[in-house]
Amino acid sequence: xxxxxxxxxxxxxxxxxxxxxxxxxxxxxxxxxxxxxxxxxxxxxxxxxxxxxxxxxxxxxxxxxxxxxxxxxxxxxxxxxxxxxxxxxxxxxxxxxxxxxxxxxxxxxxxxxxxxxxxxxxxxxxxxxxxxxxxxxxxxxxxxxxxxxxxxxxxxxxxxxxxxxxxxxxxxxxxxxxxxxxxxxxxxxxxxxxxxxxxxxxxxxxxxxxxxxxxxxxxxxxxxxxxxxxxxxxxxxxxxxxxxxxxxxxxxxxxxxxxxxxxxxxxxxxxxxxxxxxxxxxxxxxxxxxxxxxxxxxxxxxxxxx
Numbered sequence: 001x002x003x004x005x006x007x008x009x010x011x012x013x014x015x016x017x018x019x020x021x022x023x024x025x026x027x028x029x030x031x032x033x034x035x036x037x038x039x040x041x042x043x044x045x046x047x048x049x050x051x052x053x054x055x056x057x058x059x060x061x062x063x064x065x066x067x068x069x070x071x072x073x074x075x076x077x078x079x080x081x082x083x084x085x086x087x088x089x090x091x092x093x094x095x096x097x098x099x100x101x102x103x104x105x106x107x108x109x110x111x112x113x114x115x116x117x118x119x120x121x122x123x124x125x126x127x128x129x130x131x132x133x134x135x136x137x138x139x140x141x142x143x144x145x146x147x148x149x150x151x152x153x154x155x156x157x158x159x160x161x162x163x164x165x166x167x168x169x170x171x172x173x174x175x176x177x178x179x180x181x182x183x184x185x186x187x188x189x190x191x192x193x194x195x196x197x198x199x200x201x202x203x204x205x206x207x208x209x210x211x212x213x214x215x216x217x218x219x220x221x222x223x224x225x226x227x228x229x230x231x232x233x234x235x236x237x238x239x240x241x242x243x244x245x246x247x248x249x250x251x252x253x254x255x256x257x258x259x260x261x262x263x264x265x266x267x268x269x270x271x272x273x274x275x276x277x278x279x280x281x282x283x284x285x286x287x288x289x290x291x292x293x294x295x296x297x298x299x300x301x302x303x304x305x306x
Contacts, residue, residue, distance in 0.1 A: 082203040083293035091243035098184040135167040135198045160197035185253040186260040196235030225272040227297040230282045234295035237286025
């Protein structure tokens, strides 16, 4: 079980001994992944895949993919024990009602979803014969520092820090970054995406990603970062697909989740997280397949990870 920490004073954060040396936005280009959540309003990427009948993107991408690419990555990214045992399995845990205007309610909700993620992925790793430890939880309401940098930084409401296996969430910032979204499923996706980075870390995918990224030029590094982030979308979708019935998420909630994914996709000049269309596509693919093998973004055509 992860260590739940609710941080409400900057002094408390300093007492934890965390030292920030990079801004989160810089870290995404040079170190452990930190998935920022930009506000809406900037230009979205161009579509690269057709929608399905409900308007939700779907991917024709499986573990062996429609086509291999060798964008400076380690071949080991194509084959990981995480992909070998099939579906995540039904998740039966529940979460309390969410009042987005009540910080305590947001914290309770975030802990409940994280508990559910701990159980689901812990069981999966055990079945795969892999070691697993739950992430540490740091839920903030005041500015502070982590081993991966200062928080919050502009546009950043949540991130995963591999240096201390920390799941960082701003209890107020995630609401603001989601345009005061009333729908709890949007925050479930946000948490499950960040947890997807922890899954990557526990399965050594993150280490292999950093190795492949070392020495790459900026274009190659950004291409690898998009594959990394879109895989986290898909892994988050795997959890959502496995837990949707227990959490009460039906077709309407699915649409809300995929709409929220667009808020957290690439806008403007930075191209490190994937287009809105590909973000929706990989999230929907994870929800539909419920199998981490379907999330092998390292072995698909480049158009699917732009």
